[in-house]
Amino acid sequence: MPADFDKEAYPKPPRQTPVADKQTALPNPALILSKLFYYSVDLPVTTFRGVVDSIRAQNRSVYYHQKFRRVPDLTECVHGDYLCYYEAEMQWRRDFKVDQEIVKVIQERMRACQQREGHSYEQNCSKEIEQFNEVSNSYMSRYGDLGAYSSGRKCLMKQKERMMAAQAQSAI
Amino acid sequence: MKPTSASSSCALIKDGRFGFTSLLTAHTYHWSELGCSTIVAMVGMSLLRSAAAFAVRLSPLKSGNTAANLLTRTIPRADKVAVRWGHGKKMFVVKPTDYYDRRFLRLLQFYFLLTGIPVAVIITFVNVFIGEAEMAEIPEGYEPEYWEYYKHPITRWIARTIYDTPVKDYEKMMAVIQIEKEKADMRLTELEVRRLMRTRGDGPWFHVPTIHKGLIDNSPKSSPDN
Numbered sequence: 001m002p003a004d005f006d007k008e009a010y011p012k013p014p015r016q017t018p019v020a021d022k023q024t025a026l027p028n029p030a031l032i033l034s035k036l037f038y039y040s041v042d043l044p045v046t047t048f049r050g051v052v053d054s055i056r057a058q059n060r061s062v063y064y065h066q067k068f069r070r071v072p073d074l075t076e077c078v079h080g081d082y083l084c085y086y087e088a089e090m091q092w093r094r095d096f097k098v099d100q101e102i103v104k105v106i107q108e109r110m111r112a113c114q115q116r117e118g119h120s121y122e123q124n125c126s127k128e129i130e131q132f133n134e135v136s137n138s139y140m141s142r143y144g145d146l147g148a149y150s151s152g153r154k155c156l157m158k159q160k161e162r163m164m165a166a167q168a169q170s171a172i
Numbered sequence: 173m174k175p176t177s178a179s180s181s182c183a184l185i186k187d188g189r190f191g192f193t194s195l196l197t198a199h200t201y202h203w204s205e206l207g208c209s210t211i212v213a214m215v216g217m218s219l220l221r222s223a224a225a226f227a228v229r230l231s232p233l234k235s236g237n238t239a240a241n242l243l244t245r246t247i248p249r250a251d252k253v254a255v256r257w258g259h260g261k262k263m264f265v266v267k268p269t270d271y272y273d274r275r276f277l278r279l280l281q282f283y284f285l286l287t288g289i290p291v292a293v294i295i296t297f298v299n300v301f302i303g304e305a306e307m308a309e310i311p312e313g314y315e316p317e318y319w320e321y322y323k324h325p326i327t328r329w330i331a332r333t334i335y336d337t338p339v340k341d342y343e344k345m346m347a348v349i350q351i352e353k354e355k356a357d358m359r360l361t362e363l364e365v366r367r368l369m370r371t372r373g374d375g376p377w378f379h380v381p382t383i384h385k386g387l388i389d390n391s392p393k394s395s396p397d398n
Contacts, residue, residue: 083349
């Protein structure tokens with residue numbers, strides 16, 4: 001079984017099952033159906049899962065999260081040093097993928113919150129929504145319209161344009 | 173036999189005077205339930221249809237319609253078929269061949285499943301009996317093999333058996349870049365050297381071979397070519 005999810009990020013909603021208050025002698029059809037479902041579907045599936053898990057327990061293996069060393073950035077490379085360019089480009093691509101996954105995680109949190117809260121999500125999930133807006137805005141400003149042939153160099157040029165715009169803005 | 177008016181023909185039909193009420197009995201309609209004018213219309217239509225069928229069969233141009241048996245023989249009626257429920261008469265339905273289409277689909281199925289079924293079985297057994305790996309922290313002082321960074325067992329196997337380690341791929345790419353860089357640098361220096369040798373005139377690349385200076389005749393001459 002994979003590791004459990006972060007309990008603080010996805011809190012459980014409060015239980016809403018009503019207290020059972022039987023006032024008639026007639027059998028409860030909902031109970032009958034649920035027992036039927038349990039014995040016909042739930043129990044066989046669970047036992048099968050148990051059997052498969054016991055077989056899998058013998059062949060357990062692990063995988064690790066690869067950590068890469070940090071290499072000099074594109075700004076720290078000497079002009080014409082193509083090897084340094086290549087290493088910086090690979091590092092930029094790895095960081096790009098990591099940023100995409102970060103945006104996905106934040107988006108998943110907001111979606112889970114909306115699902116939990118139902119119709120009152122706008123006021124109850126304001127923190128998650130604000131976090132998602134901030135993260136996606138910064139992602140767009142950094143990697144926004146780079147296109148399919150994006151590279152570390154193009155991203156650097158976009159950053160330069162941003163800085164120039166900010167400088168022009170502050171000079172006004 | 174032409175019906176004079178709708179009402180009179182209706183009366184005649186109801187009396188049963190006209191011989192072609194036998195045509196009506198061939199249909200399964202209860203003509204007492206229908207209105208009179210619809211019966212007239214239906215009779216007219218069925219009349220036309222049978223007349224056309226008659227004419228086709230009776231034309232003297234068709235084979236088998238000799239003068240002797242044109243008028244005397246009985247003509248088969250195609251619109252009067254006995255309706256039987258249950259096990260019907262076996263018919264040979266004439267239609268264009270679908271042998272080639274069915275053969276194509278059969279062969280497609282066969283060749284698709286020839287490798288499809290083993291692949292599906294292998295993938296099912298791998299997922300059921302071996303199962304995916306679990307995430308774990310890298311232990312102290314242990315350098316994981318490069319295939320231990322993947323989750324699914326088949327991906328791990330491909331990475332272990334078929335692919336090179338990504339470190340090797342990285343180094344291969346760096347070697348290619350290094351070689352190309354050296355080639356580019358050499359080409360640039362070659363251009364620079366050519367330029368300098370041509371301008372300064374002392375480089376060996378632009379020397380023109382001439383005869384030995386001892387063979388030059390320095391005595392005065394009367395004409396340029398002597």
